[in-house]
Amino acid sequence: MFAPLQTRLPWLLLATSHLPTSLASSPTSSNYKARRMATGPPALESGIALYSYGTPNGLKINVALEELKSLGSPLTWVEHTIDISQNVQKQPWFLAEINPNGRIPAIVDYNRGAQRVFETGSILLYLSRWYDGEKYLLHFEDDRDETEMISWIFFQHGGYGTSLPSKRLLQVYETRLAEGEGRDYLVGEGRGKFSYASFSWIRAHPFSLSIPSLTHAGFPLLDSWIRRIEARPGAAKAVEGDMVSRLKGEVGWEEKVREKGRWVWEEEDGQKEERKRDEL
Amino acid sequence: MFAPLQTRLPWLLLATSHLPTSLASSPTSSNYKARRMATGPPALESGIALYSYGTPNGLKINVALEELKSLGSPLTWVEHTIDISQNVQKQPWFLAEINPNGRIPAIVDYNRGAQRVFETGSILLYLSRWYDGEKYLLHFEDDRDETEMISWIFFQHGGYGTSLPSKRLLQVYETRLAEGEGRDYLVGEGRGKFSYASFSWIRAHPFSLSIPSLTHAGFPLLDSWIRRIEARPGAAKAVEGDMVSRLKGEVGWEEKVREKGRWVWEEEDGQKEERKRDEL
Incomplete structure (x- = not known):
């Protein structure tokens, strides 16, 4: 039931502009693409x-x-x-x-009857x-x-993301981390106690808020919290080479981040646009 | 542990414009108000x-x-x-x-250690x-x-509300209700199987989308779903006399609804405004 299978499958490579012209324009690849578009990837065992x-x-x-795996879970997955x-x-x-x-992401669990x-x-x-x-x-x-x-997961889900970022919400996290003697994680501490729901969005703050540095923007605890999670083996593997990691290594990355943020805003969420279209 | 106590307490009547002037402006009521503002209501037993x-x-x-109570749960509560x-x-x-x-709503459970x-x-x-x-x-x-x-609860939480309504999202619900031979509820059917997370928002559709009628707007299944939930004793009691119920009984309610919707948008969520303020 638990085959050692953790792969990212470029199931439908639609980025044909990156392919050789001959391949991108061949009837075969077009047919393949059209068929895949129509049916989706095959079921897993x-x-x-x-x-x-x-x-x-x-x-x-x-x-x-990745965190579950790094901590010993026998879970396997294929990414489409x-x-x-x-x-x-x-x-x-x-x-x-x-x-x-x-919307993405979504999962189908073939260990439990699809x-x-x-x-x-x-x-x-x-x-x-x-x-x-x-x-x-x-x-x-x-x-x-x-x-x-669970309250914090819903807080992130309903509040903090591409479409609704705000410095007020970052301050809510900062204040939480300052409670008492200070917190390692949003809830509890150490192994198994970090908020993976909020991590990826806050880490991508340049996209949503155009803030190049959390520290300079007045969120030092949030900054060190993000670094603490990034240092975990599972989280580190998951974000390896992602767009935030890549862009941060480039010259003029702030500008690129701003540009990319606009794209993510428009393409993925599009809720602002939807609202405009929907208004009577 | 379960005292028969279900009341709505106007704990802090701040709507002083509705009070007699003498009362609204008296030092006593101001002090009371200020003290209550500073401390919050007392703990329950x-x-x-x-x-x-x-x-x-x-x-x-x-x-x-109300649904839990109407179905026999011994749960009691006080509303502040x-x-x-x-x-x-x-x-x-x-x-x-x-x-x-x-933000509201939030709860504190005094049966389980506050x-x-x-x-x-x-x-x-x-x-x-x-x-x-x-x-x-x-x-x-x-x-x-x-x-x-749970997926549908998160769908509502992250997508459908004052700040992010859209006809596309209403169509997601409509399509779900049309699945197979048609559904009584979003998941399952009958007792215990209705989506109370989505109900109150969709019922208030005039506020967020200025659609006076779901049926006329092309969502007949959604319309009958809302009516089915409104007919349940618990749900009916909860919405009794609320602003949607009140406004629908008045002449020119569509216009009032539109006005009220603007207020809810600005006052409760305010996330659009927050975003504007936060932009660097």
């Missing part, structure tokens, strides 16, 4: 199929999966890249079988329930801590 | 303290509480009205003890875990249904 893309929202699940710039997530098969809301799970918060709670048997990440022994953690 | 206001978001919890137009939810005691995010729970989705899962022993509302016997339900 076991393990989890993750439908995602390397956005901060998608990354949340990679961080959770869903090119959101081509609206693959709006294809009928995706809406019918994966996520009726047409169970679909959508919305990041729901996926995190699901993974914790079924693959966190040794209380690696979320299943606190203490009910109070668990309730507090 | 048992039961749940609900800090809320009659907005669609606040109403979610009332619906859940938090006047969000006076920013009571931003007072230090509220931030420190009730909800670090400074446990605080914030964010509506978190409160719903909490009530289901601790007060839904007979599987009244959410604790599905079927794990698949429960996972599906």
Whole structure:
């Protein structure tokens, strides 16, 4: 049931502009692409199929999966890249079988009868329930801590992301980390007690808030919290080479980040645009 | 532990413009007001303290509480009205003890050591875990249904509300209800199987989308779903006399609804405004 299979499959390489012209324009690849667009990737025999893309929202699940694995969970998964710039997530098969809301990330768990799970918060709670048997990440022994953690997951889910970032929300995190003698993590401390729901978004703060440095912007505790999570083996592996990591190494990255942020805003969430279109 | 206590306490009547001038301006009432603003309401001996206001978001919890009660749960609660137009939810005691995010609704459970729970989705899962022993509302016997339900709760929490309504999201619900032979509820059917997370927001659609009629707007299944939930004793009691119910009975209600919607948008969520203020 638990094959050692953790791969990122570029299931549908729609970025044809990066392919040799001959390949990109060949009837074969077009047919393949059209067929794949119409049906989706084949079912797995076991393990989890993750439908995602390397956005901060998608990354949340990679961080959770890698953390579970690094801490000993036998969970395996295959990642199917869903090119959101081509609206693959709006294809009928995706809406019918994966996520009726047409968003990434989503999972299908072939260990448990092709169970679909959508919305990041729901996926995190699901993974914790079924693959966190040794209380690696979320299943606190203490009910109070668990309730507090779930509140913070919903706080992130409803408030902090591409479409609704704000410095006020960053301040909520900063204040929490300053409580008492100061906190290692949002809830509890050490192994299994970090908030992977909030991590990937706050780490990507330049995209949403155009703040190049949390420290300089007045959030030193938040900054060290992010660095503490980045130093964990699972989280480090999950974010390796992602767009935040890549951009930070380049000259003039702030400008690129600003540009990329605009793209993520428009392409992934698009809720502001939706609202405009929907107004009567 | 379970005293028969379900009351709505106008704990801090800040709407002084509605009081007789002599009372509103008396030093006594000002002192009382100032003291209450500074400390918050006293602790309970048992039961749940609900800090809320009659907005669609606040109403979610009332619906859940009334439904649990109508189905036999011994849960009791006291509701403290938090006047969000006076920013009571931003007072230090509220931030420190009730909800670090400074929003309503939130609860403190005095049956379980003054446990605080914030964010509506978190409160719903909490009530289901601790007060839904007979599987009244959410604790599905079927794990698949429960996972599906949690996904839909996060879908509502992250997507559908004052700040991010869209007809596309209403269509997601409509499509779900049309699946197969058609559904009674989002997940499962009958007792204990309705989505109280989505209900109060969709019922308030005129506020967020200025759609006076779901049926005319092309969402007939959603319309009958809302009516089906409104007919349940618990839900009916929770929404009795709320602003949607009141406005619908008045002449020219569409215009009033539009006006009220603007207020809710600006006062409760204010995230759009926050974003503007926060931009560097």
